[in-house]
Amino acid sequence: MSARLVDLHRSFGRHLRAEGKSDRTIKIYGQSIRFFSDWLEAQGRTATLDELNRPAIREWLAELADRNEPGTVKTRYRGLFRFCGWLVDEDELDENPMKTLSPPEPKAKPVPVLSDAELAALMKACDGKEFNDRRDEAIMRLLLDCGLRVSELCSLTVPMYDDRGRIVAGIDLDDGMALIKGKGDKIRPVYFGARTARAIDRYLRARRTHRWAHLDALFLTQRGALSADGARDRVKLRGKQAGIVDLHPHRFRHTWAHDFLMSGGQERDLKRLAGWTSDVMLERYGASAADARAKAAAQRLKRGDRV
Structure with a gap:
């Protein structure tokens, strides 16, 4: 059975901690993995390494862009990209599925000011x-x-x-x-x-x-x-x-x-x-x-x- 993303998430967190990353950075990167996993399960798919592929990631990012601010989408993109890069370094993946995948560029929505x-x-x-x-x-x-x-x-x-x-x-x-x-x-x-x-x-x-x-x-x-x-x-x-x-x-x-x-x-x-x-x-x-x-x-x- 393919490795669960939640287990790899824990290992990734330990790696970041060993690199001296801040608790906030570790939390933000981890959110990308967790939110992607939650999205997979909501689609009736298993949150495993097999599902961490380019089409799934692209679809997830597109949905994020429809309901989130541009900065949020880019943060989620960076977190998952960093995770995929680590998986390649650790020989869990042969190639980064996000290697040529650019983050969506949604139009910024002006925030209403308080009256x-x-x-x-x-x-x-x-x-x-x-x-x-x-x-x-x-x-x-x-x-x-x-x-x-x-x-x-x-x-x-x-x-x-x-x-x-x-x-x-x-x-x-x-x-x-x-x-x-x-x-x-x-x-x-x-x-x-x-x-x-x-x-x-x-x-x-x-x-x-x-x-x-x-x-x-x-x-x-x-x-x-x-x-x-x-x-x-x-x-x-x-x-x-x-x-x-x-x-x-x-x-x-x-x-x-x-x-x-x-x-x-x-x-x-x-x-x-x-x-x-x-x-x-x-x-x-x-x-x-x-x-x-x-x-x-x-x-x-x-x-x-x-x-």
Whole structure:
């Protein structure tokens, strides 16, 4: 009988761990194998090495492209491609079935930005004096004001200072800024307004008596530091309470980018604040509600009214 993909998945994970890959990388690669296996079984096929062939993989990727964002499809493609390459290296396969198979190129779908009414409902959902309410409002306002990635949000620490009293990490409420550790461990400043500062201040006061208050992590749960998955769950829950279907942190980032450009912000400044090194991301995030910005710009110009 052909080897089961689930068994080979475990061996692949051990190989990645021996190579020093991060737990996150191992998890993401593993998801591609698991999701492909689940898809095979849903088709009434066995999730074995015999079914890991070019036609099956191509069909799976095509279905993914129909219902997922382009970035998700490419992530799944890379994970399975890496797995197939390892199978060839380990003599489990004679040839990589994905060798000449390119990932689908679905058109990016602009993410809808959050309206003022939705944001008001979201803040109302966090309107309370319990620890979770204080924390969740601070989270929502930071995401909205700073356009943080969820990983950056969770990497935030309490204020940390050097021996001269200068902030070197975490939140600075007086200056309305925070030092963020972004992709590639690059540090950059982000800035927020008075209401966000007030929300964080309220949360920090509630945080003092928390059982995990000794931790450096800014945001805490009953189990310790808030994880990325935990942050996504809190955002989704508060969105549901506010009547916003399937709210996720990246929607705040798109809203923030849209608002920045609508307010006349420069693209080069947005790129710096967002921590992007490529114009591709600027174009992707700028696509959300781009027509609304174009209309507003045209109406401001009113060239015909000047002659």
